[in-house]
Amino acid sequence: MDIRPSQLPRLLLGATEDQGQVSLEEHLEIWGPLVKIGKSKRDEFLNVLEASGLRGHGGAWFPVAAKWRSVRQSTGLKSAVVVDNGSEGEPASEKDRLLLSKYPHLVLDGLSLATSTLNASKVYLCLHDDLADGLAREIRKRQRQKLGDPDIEVVPIVDTYLAGEESALVNYLNGGALGVPLFKGQHPVRERGVKSRPTLVQNVETLAHVGAVARLGAHNFRALGTKTMPGSALITVSGAVKSSGVVEVALGSPIKDVLVKAGGATSNIGGILLGGYGGNWLMSDKSSELPLAEDILHQAGLTMGASIIGVLPEGICPLGVTGAILKYLVNVRARQCGPCEFGLPALSNSFDLLVNGVSGKNIVAELTGWCDMVEKRGACHHPDGAARLVRSALHVFRDDVGRHLRQGGCSRPFGPFPFALPKIGTIQIRRSGLEGAAIDPIIATKVRLNQPRYVSTRR
Numbered sequence: 001m002d003i004r005p006s007q008l009p010r011l012l013l014g015a016t017e018d019q020g021q022v023s024l025e026e027h028l029e030i031w032g033p034l035v036k037i038g039k040s041k042r043d044e045f046l047n048v049l050e051a052s053g054l055r056g057h058g059g060a061w062f063p064v065a066a067k068w069r070s071v072r073q074s075t076g077l078k079s080a081v082v083v084d085n086g087s088e089g090e091p092a093s094e095k096d097r098l099l100l101s102k103y104p105h106l107v108l109d110g111l112s113l114a115t116s117t118l119n120a121s122k123v124y125l126c127l128h129d130d131l132a133d134g135l136a137r138e139i140r141k142r143q144r145q146k147l148g149d150p151d152i153e154v155v156p157i158v159d160t161y162l163a164g165e166e167s168a169l170v171n172y173l174n175g176g177a178l179g180v181p182l183f184k185g186q187h188p189v190r191e192r193g194v195k196s197r198p199t200l201v202q203n204v205e206t207l208a209h210v211g212a213v214a215r216l217g218a219h220n221f222r223a224l225g226t227k228t229m230p231g232s233a234l235i236t237v238s239g240a241v242k243s244s245g246v247v248e249v250a251l252g253s254p255i256k257d258v259l260v261k262a263g264g265a266t267s268n269i270g271g272i273l274l275g276g277y278g279g280n281w282l283m284s285d286k287s288s289e290l291p292l293a294e295d296i297l298h299q300a301g302l303t304m305g306a307s308i309i310g311v312l313p314e315g316i317c318p319l320g321v322t323g324a325i326l327k328y329l330v331n332v333r334a335r336q337c338g339p340c341e342f343g344l345p346a347l348s349n350s351f352d353l354l355v356n357g358v359s360g361k362n363i364v365a366e367l368t369g370w371c372d373m374v375e376k377r378g379a380c381h382h383p384d385g386a387a388r389l390v391r392s393a394l395h396v397f398r399d400d401v402g403r404h405l406r407q408g409g410c411s412r413p414f415g416p417f418p419f420a421l422p423k424i425g426t427i428q429i430r431r432s433g434l435e436g437a438a439i440d441p442i443i444a445t446k447v448r449l450n451q452p453r454y455v456s457t458r459r
Contacts, residue, residue, distance in 0.1 A: 005220035051218035058203030086127035087164030110207025129156035239311035275305025278385020320414030357409030
């Protein structure tokens with residue numbers, strides 16, 4: 001197949017909604033054979049990656065070439081470890097699952113390229129446990145074809161919110177509890193990660209883009225996107241749209257283009273949640289032209305996060321939805337620092353008072369104070385996301401805040417919950433009248449495993 005660099009889809013070539021997985025044979029027909037990265041070509045491919053401008057698509061949007069070079073510079077006497085992070089704990093995201101279930105070979109191409117470029121001696125593919133056996137089969141197929149792939153350890157991960165945080169994943173592979181990040185300020189994992197070795201942890205979608213860069217080259221990769229944010233991105237859209245799911249757009253596309261690809265809104269829009277459960281609420285009437293480019297959004301105090309857009313219908317109370325998300329974030333916290341253990345429950349409880357219309361008139365100042373207490377003080381960035389969500393809700397929905405204070409609650413229902421339900425439990429919605437009944441998350445006990453389970457990929 002002749003790939004046209006300036007056209008979409010790019011990563012999602014080769015399968016329709018009704019078709020199953022793109023087979024290895026179909027993948028090679030579309031993309032052709034993968035370039036081999038020997039010792040003499042490692043610097044050359046790093047230069048191509050740098051020229052492509054590819055950034056990580058896991059949420060931090062860090063330049064990929066710079067990250068790989070940092071790992072390489074840290075190797076010394078210890079060989080590198082490469083970890084493909086398919087844990088995707090964000091409840092509103094489905095893009096990595098889509099790639100691993102329907103387009104696994106572009107991801108595995110990127111994993112192979114990372115291993116060769118960094119001369120890594122150990123490689124892990126971490127993903128949800130229900131996908132593990134299927135990916136192990138695809139790896140064995142590639143081994144039989146003698147594509148030159150490394151030996152890959154497939155590690156099933158129980159689906160929890162913090163499991164995919166970079167340091168939490170390394171901690172788990174080192175025998176620690178699942179979903180517990182390492183404290184900020186310690187050695188970065190790229191210097192001292194799995195078994196104290198320099199470790200590259202790279203998101204699934206990022207590695208798929210690496211596979212595309214290897215075939216397209218830097219110039220053609222830049223045929224989509226902006227000068228500073230080149231390429232495409234997979235966006236998970238849910239809520240009040242006709243077709244919830246994953247769409248591929250050029251980076252820099254306005255939010256309205258994503259909504260069009262999702263079939264358009266099914267009702268008047270009451271707000272847009274950008275970036276997932278730890279993201280920002282946006283005003284529906286002012287956000288449609290916002291470009292999906294992390295550098296531009298950052299200047300406005302926003303983030304794409306894991307490339308998630310949630311569309312809130314106008315008829316649902318936005319404060320009730322925010323309160324439900326906050327309760328979820330409390331229940332999945334790691335409980336290893338003060339802001340996480342004590343600050344997040346206090347923030348959530350105070351927000352509940354506002355939701356239920358039983359707070360004092362100083363509730364906004366109280367909530368802002370709790371945000372100040374937890375923000376940038378946690379062992380990881382989990383409290384930061386909760387604070388960002390609350391601050392944006394207080395700003396965007398200030399008219400709703402006023403109504404809740406004046407009327408003692410809200411006449412609008414708090415459900416049905418408009419976005420993806422938390423993956424480790426469900427949310428029970430109670431209809432509310434003026435009394436403002438709360439939303440009660442029923443969260444399953446967090447699973448903590450002391451030793452990873454490995455799925456064999458041997459022939």
